[in-house]
Amino acid sequence: EVEFRKYTDYFDDQFDSLESFQGYQPREQTFRYVSSEEIAKYCPNGVKCVPPIQCPAHVNLRSNEKPQKCRLSSKKWGYCCLTGYNLTVSRPDKYRNHQLRNGAMLREIVTEVKNIAERMISHRSHSLRTDNPDFLHHLTFQSTNRNHQRDGKISKWALEQILTGQLIREREQMLPEEVFELTDVRDENSVCLQPPKCKNTQLKYRTADGNCNNPLPDRSFWGAAGQPMERLLLPAYEDGIWAPRQHSVDGSLLTSPRTVSRILFPDFDRPHSFINLLFMQFGQFTTHDFTQSSSIQNDDGQPIQCCKDDGSSVLPPEEMHFACMPIEVDADDEFYGPFNQGCINFVRLSLAPYFNCRIGFGKQISKVTHFLDASGVYGSSLEVQGLLRSFQDGKLEVFPRINGDMLPITTRNQSCGGTSEGKICYLSGDGRTNQIISLTLLHTMFAREHNRIASILVRINPHYSDELLFQEARRVLIAEMQHIIYAEYLPLLVGRSAMERFRLYPEKNGYTVDYDPNINPAIRNEFSGAAFRFGHSTVDGHFKMESNGNVEEKIEIPDVMFDPERLEQEGFPGALMQTLLVQNMQKADHSVTRGLSVFMFRGSNPFGVDLVATNIQRGRDQGIRSYNDYLELIGGKRIESFDEFGPMASRLRLVYRHPDDVDLWVGGLLEDPFQDAVVGQLFVEIIAEQFSRFKRGDRYFYSNHPKINPGYLTPCQLREIRKVTLARIICDNIEPIVNIQPFAFLTGEFPGNQPVKCQNIPKVDFSCWKS
């Protein structure tokens, strides 16, 4: 505690002396915090004391302000906070109170339930056949160089903890909070995970796995690969620990997500009026930088099967793995019915272990670094980074082919599905690269950009070693990506008001001093499990490939999932990029292409997986609370009648019993876009909150001041990075693009965005990198 105070004071001193900095505009102070460490009895007039989760760290606080701690009525401490204080979301109180047993009895219980937990985990159930469409779905959870054994071990530890907690609660009828307070639930065989240690907190370059970003010793792992997702609100797990949300507030079972999908998410062609498919594809590419969940597997590492072999129905309970949550399909399903498919495979997500054998509610693991650090290009571990480098002149390994440099072809025969002997599949920093061909194209483009930067750097600094060239080029590429995200991507996605309220616009000049070591950059479940999945609605079912202004070929997206081979056809990458630039994306609404909702990953099957149903089931698996709770979190009014959803009311009534049941992903997409944003207001808030964490919780954020960022850019370099646009990167790396709209995410028809010659798009001058 003492050390921590010293550290934050140190930051404060820095910030005070920085105010005179060029470009740093002190904002009007809305509220002066007293002393952060003191716990106040009352908050100043008009300010409420709320649990920390309700006081998002970014709103109305300046970099040098820390929220005042205060005493909540529950005796715990909270924050004096200007936002979120009208929140009343509370946990349903359906557990009987209980007196804790004495220590000896507890130990006995722990040993007993641990044995049960272990038996559950090692029970080997059916493994999914490789020709099942869900097999490809399962592949999207794989990392580039997955260490099966290590992943399996960590997943096992986590499950053991959680199942132990669940079993104790059930047996002893305890409140989840009481279970969490048990301080010692280990026995002699327990393996307790310790927080990783960071040897050097002043490294110039980011680590590969994101460790050592936060300079405080007890937080150095924040945002690192393998750390859990966190939450905006407490989970809606039905037992408070990990049981999925499966019941309506009236006690009946929630409707199957497949039924919700059929009734609420038809496939309409509703193109956005001025945003193109590149925006959609860049969104998925960015997603894969900050999140990758993982599904629980059989003990031997094989994917779990939850439906009968022929898919006609779910497995009988005694044969079903505890991680199964199969999606049931109605007999009258107009799509799956004729194929006699009564069941879609679905397996729950892996969890991250708590440190020191503590017990808490289930927290889903994310396998990639939570930071926006181009981990999709470089991998989320040193091991993968090593695999991707050529170790010559700082470059990534690529292979010159007919269309220019291509990513290495992976020899792991499963990366494009089990039945794909001889299929071409590429290797990059992310395991999902081959999922759809346009994603593979972006991975190819950014690998080329890295090598382009490295080759310029070696020219101006011939004395640099391979390592130095690699790290410098990586640092530049990460800065470019961060700049594109905050300057070009986000303003379209969340709109002007949120960009301002959450202070997300990149500064025009000078350094930023926004970093706050109190902000954990970790992904929120609500963000990755719901809000950022808005993107699924923006996907178009076809790529309309043009030639001289005529549509020459319509490529159906399921035909280019896990099958990127066309990138090797002469001219194809350029033609596909041109399509992404000119074809409009679909609107973010309650319409999703059948390419995702029934044909996804169909391979050679007549039917595929339903991504809409998967998103809904995933939210329930993660215990994401219902739409209404989040409306309240952002200060909105709860929906009391379905009529408030307008024309969708009658359809909603068919699939939900009560407005409080509406799943977050569903409710969010039913909202009209908020002002000039792509998504509705609730998703705007959740997304902006997260991107403010990516900015303010990342010490290495490209524009951070030298006193904050050990890998800071010089003023001259920063000035150059601010010239970067996605259009420039496309010009530099994708042939034969010679004309392009300056603002790459808007179609060329958008006023003022007519395509211009590449030579008229500003370029980064690398002379600032000479040393």
Ligand code: HEM
């Ligand atoms: C281009 C076609 C796309 C396909 C085939 C696709 C497919 C998938 C699949 C299969 C999952 C895992 C679902 C689960 O089991 O929970 C997923 C997750 C996700 N997708 Fe997509 N997606 C696409 C585009 C997008 C776009 C455009 C965005 C956002 C702009 C997006 C955002 C997400 C997010 C945030 C997740 C959660 C990732 C995680 O935490 O593991 N996706 N997607």
Ligand SMILES: [Ca+2]
């Ligand atoms: Ca990352």
